[in-house]
Amino acid sequence: MVDITPHADNTVPAAEVADVELYHPKSWWTTYVFSQDAKVIAIQYSGTAIAIGMVALVLSWLMRLQLGFPGTFDFITPEAYYQFITMHGMIMVIYLLTALFLGGFGNYLIPLMVGARDMVFPYANMLSYWIYLLAVLVLVVSFFAPGGPTGAGWTLYPPQAILSGTPGGQAWGIILMLVSLILFIIGFTMGGLNYVVTVLQGRARGMTLMRMPLTVWGIFTATVMALLAFPALFVACVMMLFDRLLGTSFFMPALVELGQQLEYGGGSPILFQHLFWFFGHPEVYIVALPAFGIVSDLISTHARKNIFGYRMMVWAIVIIGALSFVVWAHHMYVSGMHPWFGFFFATTTLIIAVPTALKVYNWVLTLWRGDIHLTLPMLFALAFIVTFVNGGLTGLFLGNVVVDVPLSDTMFVVAHFHMVMGVAPILVIFGAIYHWYPKITGRMLNEAMGQFHFWVTFLGAYAIFFPMHYVGLVGVPRRYPDISGTAFIPESVHTLNAFITIAALVVGFAQLVFLFNLFWSLKFGRDAGGNPWRATSLEWQTPTTPPPHGNWGDTLPVVYRWAYDYSVPGAPEDFIAQNDPGPRTAQAAGPA
């Protein structure tokens, strides 16, 4: 603790931090490739994540083509279909969303938003990215390995994951998948330590925890969760690798395959499920919490209003983070577990809905009588709220054992999780990119292309996933490449499936427009200036845009207020920056 004596004019000297040689990079290589600047690392992370995400998007088209028009595409065999869903799911959840939110936005925003010059361990941060890239490359290699990628489903359940009946099970696919995940976890741990410690130790003078923007709170809490949850996936992967390569029987029961008794015996597939979902459920919130945080900031900024219930928002983030470690078995209602456990996990699952609903109310109350600017970030934020509520409600259905049992493994589940953890976080990512792109590049993204992208994506996502709920309710199972010969499925499902496929292709096309916009605006975008949204938080107050390595020029910022001073009565402008020492209200300034 230090006691700070303010100057006579009520300002405070900035904290003194020794100059770091690193901030003056020498060569092209250390500036753009092996950079230790968190902002460059953020862009590398995001670029890689989006690139591999495009692969997952293309895979979703192929799956949809198969589902919509079964029998038309010869090259989509059932095996190929399994490989597509597996790779699509795994890439979307881990390599796209997790990497983009934490590695991308975390790296870019944490140092800037808390007023630091960089992450606390820049070298480990750089290493984190290169290991992530290696993990992605291993994953890509598995597409070309003999036997192709694994087709075990993104949950990789044993025993089927390593049996010969599953694509890649007795070939390279599953091995490369597990190795890639292990690499990802190692790389993430290096980055994650950085994000957490930077928030703890790197904050500028005056930036108390309770003055941090909710974006930082969301990313911070999600990172802590990820650090504690990923080890479960790590353990599961290592043990499965042992089963596959070294002949142990951690997960593998005694099996007869094609009339042959396998060497395995006695192992427990349920053990794997516990480990997997002990990671898997927190993972949902690892992508949701950063989205929650970002959306809070987008709404507040673009409605020119302080966030409603800031304290509650912080507490809710922390409580959700803690609770999400005790709900994992709601993914295992049909695994034959003791009914009491089902009861316990259904209860905890429903309890999480309370802080989550609280956040939704607070967003809506922030909008209430706000000066809503329907900018692109705001549109995406609004779309997020709608979509998230939608997906959350079906989550309440599935959280109850009796409702879940018949719906388990149907397209209803697919519709639910795409709404809540597919579409909703992706909408936030888009909103965030439209919001921060001007800071990253100094230029605005093209508005017309953005509007097109927004409406097609938002309405299109509903066209894809809303009907899917009905498809699931009539009993269409998930992970089936072809249901056309099935008697109990009505003709209307086939029509609907074709419709969904067309919608998916259109939505996919809109993403190409978005990608084009990212490059086009780099050169032709409108000049943005330093603070185009007239926002309060520190990243908008950098002396130059885009900020150079070291972020702040000669002196670090000093923080005098929270991040949500919008439309303060009596203030000269409708926002007061966090580092603005001036009087907050007319009353505080005293009578003139």
Next chain:
Amino acid sequence: MSVILVFLLVVLGVAGWWLSHQRLMSKPWLEQGVPAAFPDTDVTGMPTAKIALGIFLAVVGALFALFASAYFMRMDYADWQATPLPSVLWLNTAILVMASIALQIAVAASRQGHGTTVRLALVTAALTTVAFLAGQLMAWRDLTADGYLLDGNPASSFFYLITGMHGLHIVAGIVGLARVSARSMRGSNDENTRLGIELCAMYWHFLLLIWLGVFVLLAGWANDFIAVCRQFLI
């Protein structure tokens, strides 16, 4: 999953204690100006590297807690047959304790600036740690010789897996120790070197703790206790 849940409860306790000192009840919308006594950039006054190591050790702790959870869950299945404990493990434990003590001595000596003692202690720590690893390999050899193979009973699979994972963490520690020792051998005893030695000591103490846990686990002494816990937890 009882072990990991208990572990997380401890982490939650620490996090909650820390959060409760962060003015979570403050009303930031009423504040302006810099709080009078505010923790400065170096927020806790503790070295950043130490905090980072602390958090990293929590991650390592979670990892081993999960292995222990898996161990207990797998143990419930009918084919489980406990692996006998190679007696060399007792010796290994004593050796690892010695390494920890040596590092603690190095910490104390570096604070007082006794260069020779520091170097002696660091070398002792390195040698004892290498001896520990060699001892672990011997334990593996003994087990293999007695027919307890990696792909045999799950109890022995877990034995190799968990001791191996612990050994890997020790190897990583040796890399760090080597770097600090090199600095110390060059006669440096500046703040950085001292911090490095402290970090090594912290890491070694923690891995010793983990090892004791692993030992108890493999010896089966915790089985009854866990059986009781499982009445309440999963």
